[in-house]
Amino acid sequence: MKLLICPMNGPRNIDEFQSFGPVPAEPDPDRTADADWSRHLFRAENRRGIVVEWWRHVPSNYFFLAERDLVTNEVVRTFDPSERRDQS
Amino acid sequence: MAASAVFPFMAGGAADGTKLPTGALALSDLTASPRFGLKGGGSAAWLTAHGISLPAVNHIGAYHGMRILRLGNEDILLLAEGAGEALAELKAGWANDAGPKGYSSWREEGWAWLRLSGPHAPQSMSRLCALDLRADRFGVDDIAQTRVGHIEAVTFRSQTGFDVLFDVTASVYFARTAAAAARHCTDFLIDTEGHA
Numbered sequence: 001m002k003l004l005i006c007p008m009n010g011p012r013n014i015d016e017f018q019s020f021g022p023v024p025a026e027p028d029p030d031r032t033a034d035a036d037w038s039r040h041l042f043r044a045e046n047r048r049g050i051v052v053e054w055w056r057h058v059p060s061n062y063f064f065l066a067e068r069d070l071v072t073n074e075v076v077r078t079f080d081p082s083e084r085r086d087q088s
Numbered sequence: 089m090a091a092s093a094v095f096p097f098m099a100g101g102a103a104d105g106t107k108l109p110t111g112a113l114a115l116s117d118l119t120a121s122p123r124f125g126l127k128g129g130g131s132a133a134w135l136t137a138h139g140i141s142l143p144a145v146n147h148i149g150a151y152h153g154m155r156i157l158r159l160g161n162e163d164i165l166l167l168a169e170g171a172g173e174a175l176a177e178l179k180a181g182w183a184n185d186a187g188p189k190g191y192s193s194w195r196e197e198g199w200a201w202l203r204l205s206g207p208h209a210p211q212s213m214s215r216l217c218a219l220d221l222r223a224d225r226f227g228v229d230d231i232a233q234t235r236v237g238h239i240e241a242v243t244f245r246s247q248t249g250f251d252v253l254f255d256v257t258a259s260v261y262f263a264r265t266a267a268a269a270a271r272h273c274t275d276f277l278i279d280t281e282g283h284a
Contacts, residue, residue, distance in 0.1 A: 008160070009233055009234070012234065013218055015235075058240055059235060059240040059241065059242070060160060062160060
């Protein structure tokens with residue numbers, strides 16, 4: 001059984017969670033070259049490394065963030081979205 | 089205790105004719121009991137301003153005979169079993185307030201409220217729910233938001249066993265699933281409460 005640690009509810013079976021995909025970059029359309037903007041809109045990233053993703057714990061409807069290694073599928077850490085806002 | 093019918097009552101509906109199990113695992117339906125859910129920005133501040141001391145997330149507090157379930161920072165459920173008057177007073181105050189006060193999450197209509205009791209209740213819960221709900225891990229003021237019988241549910245301890253809140257449209261399914269789990273329980277001593 002795969003487990004994911006919900007920052008609010010603790011370790012739970014993975015089937016209690018729903019993935020919402022990577023946190024999208026937010027380039028400024030006025031300051032981004034057309035080619036880069038087009039790439040941002042139409043191309044999905046497919047790189048190696050750590051990605052930050054949105055996840056939801058379904059029974060409590062709680063949204064949080066997870067850092068996941070795209071090669072090993074290991075979840076490095078999960079945290080409340082407020083932590084990310086505090087950083088930026 | 090006589091077997092009772094299941095909510096929602098509707099002639100010809102899915103729940104029509106379904107009886108709750110009795111015996112070593114008994115289910116009782118508290119869906120008609122008064123409760124009130126508040127959700128969204130301002131909910132916690134409004135309740136605090138009206139004298140309610142809110143517990144931490146996933147814990148249960150008390151106020152004037154009601155149980156205060158903190159399901160999230162701004163998601164709070166008040167259960168008023170036997171404290172209907174206190175809740176009615178609070179609800180009237182909330183309705184007459186111009187806000188900000190959060191919004192009603194309609195838990196009294198959207199959620200069923202079933203109580204598992206009887207000697208097989210802990211064993212049945214261990215079959216229905218993947219979490220460790222033994223007494224030394226899951227206390228009287230703890231809340232688990234998880235899956236019970238494969239459906240999303242909120243569960244906590246009651247004096248006689250466990251209370252489970254879930255989508256009211258699944259009440260018949262839940263009653264049947266709990267009864268099926270109870271059929272696999274044994275009278276042999278199984279340590280479901282963490283006693284040495």
